[in-house]
Amino acid sequence: xxxxxxGLNPVHQALLAGLFTWGLTALGAGGxxxxxxxxxxxxxAMLGFAAGVMIAASFWSxxxxxxxxxxxxxxxxxxxxxxxxxAGGxxxxxxDILLPxxxxxxxxxxxEGPSSSLRRTTLLVIAITMHNIPEGLAVGVTFGAVATxxxxxxxxxxxxLTVGIGLQNFPEGFAVSxxxxxxxxxxxxxxxxxxxxxxxxxxxxxxxxxxxxxxxPLLPYALAFAAGAMIFVVGEEVIPESQRHGNTDLATMxxxxxxxxxxxxxxxxx
Numbered sequence: 658x659x660x661x662x663x664g665l666n667p668v669h670q671a672l673l674a675g676l677f678t679w680g681l682t683a684l685g686a687g688g689x690x691x692x693x694x695x696x697x698x699x700x701x702a703m704l705g706f707a708a709g710v711m712i713a714a715s716f717w718s719x720x721x722x723x724x725x726x727x728x729x730x731x732x733x734x735x736x737x738x739x740x741x742x743x744a745g746g747x748x749x750x751x752x753d754i755l756l757p758x759x760x761x762x763x764x765x766x767x768x769e770g771p772s773s774s775l776r777r778t779t780l781l782v783i784a785i786t787m788h789n790i791p792e793g794l795a796v797g798v799t800f801g802a803v804a805t806x807x808x809x810x811x812x813x814x815x816x817x818l819t820v821g822i823g824l825q826n827f828p829e830g831f832a833v834s835x836x837x838x839x840x841x842x843x844x845x846x847x848x849x850x851x852x853x854x855x856x857x858x859x860x861x862x863x864x865x866x867x868x869x870x871x872x873x874p875l876l877p878y879a880l881a882f883a884a885g886a887m888i889f890v891v892g893e894e895v896i897p898e899s900q901r902h903g904n905t906d907l908a909t910m911x912x913x914x915x916x917x918x919x920x921x922x923x924x925x926x927x
Contacts, residue, residue, distance in 0.1 A: 663812055667804035671797040671866035674819040675859030678796065679852070681823040682789075685830030686851025689844050695835040697902050703828030704899035705908035708891045709915025710825040711792075715884040715891075717923040718818040719795060722802065723880035741878035745791065745885025753893070758784035760894055761832040778842070778850050781833055785854030788829070788894060791886030792822045793858035797865025798879040804870050813926035821919040826855060 662670065720738060727734040757773035759765065759780035768780050775783075799815040834851030838844055869879045899908035 667800045667866045667870050668863055670803075670815075671800040671862040672859055674796045674800060674815070675793055675862030677819055678792065678823045678826050678862075679855040679858050682826040682830040682855035682858075683848075683852035685827035685832075686834040686848045688831045689834040689838045689847045689851065693835065693838040693844075695831070695839065698904050698907060700828060700832060700835075701899045701902060701904040701908045702911040703825075704832070704895055705911030706915035706918075707825030707828060708895040708899060708908075709912040709917070710821045710919045711887045711891050711895065711915075712912075713916040713919035713923070714795065714818055714821050715887045717920055718799060718814060718821075719880045719884035719887075722814075723877040723884070726802075726880070727877045737877045738881040741881030742885035742888075744878070745882040745887075746889040747885075748882070749787065749791065749886045749889040749893075752787050752790075756783055756787065758787060760784050760898060761836060763898075777840075778837060781837070782850050782854050784894075785829055785833055786857050788890050789826075789855050789858050790861050791883055791890060792826070793861025794865040794879075795883040795887060796822060796858070797862035797867075798869050798876070798883055800862070801866035801869035802876055802880065804866075805873050805876065811927055814923055817919075817922040817926035821922050824918070825915065826858075830855065 662673070665673070720742070723738045723741065724734055727737050753769060755770065757768060757770040757775055757780060759768040759777060761781060761784070765777050765780075773780070796815070796819050799818050803812050803815050830851040833854055834847040837847040837850055842850075865879065865883065869876045896908075896912070899912075
């Protein structure tokens, strides 16, 4: 099966990888069929783990290869990576400003972006969808980089990144579906909104793979862009939410475990 996967073109590989990460989000959202209640400590631990995975993935799978691929040394090697990294953060900040959204666990009065009459469910899905865009891009640009034949990027590393992002997607699905079920939505409807938030990942993955495969000089910028967007999400949403309910130490230790898990995956599969 792995040999067949390796023989696919990068866009098809990215599509399958994006479908995998979406599938784990849907699996997490499916937890609502087992319980309507959300164990806050467990969820905060999972969010901390997700933050650690995203931070590690940003460095090991995106920023480090971007620096190696920039084709320069010293300060010049940092310029395209710095530009791409900051552009990723600016892009997510722009979405933050332009799109009304509500982070999971927050009351409706704390919705961000322009004022809107959208329902809570829609605002929640928009927030998680924004969160998932950089994850899909990260997967896509990594598979696109593998297809360029550059020695710094391997199929194993791309698969490791996909597995790591998939693991941290699991709690995100439940973080959307469980509160909705608790507010009286049916389990099926709650599941639907939970999985819907990750539908953008396969789309973003395909887009990222196609762009870097066609325009190879953009690769360092694209890798750094995905990293910057992910770090923005971690700092603006994931870490604050994981520590919002008093489980600070648990969330922080889980972050360390998530970081080490992603680091081990990347080094092992590379």
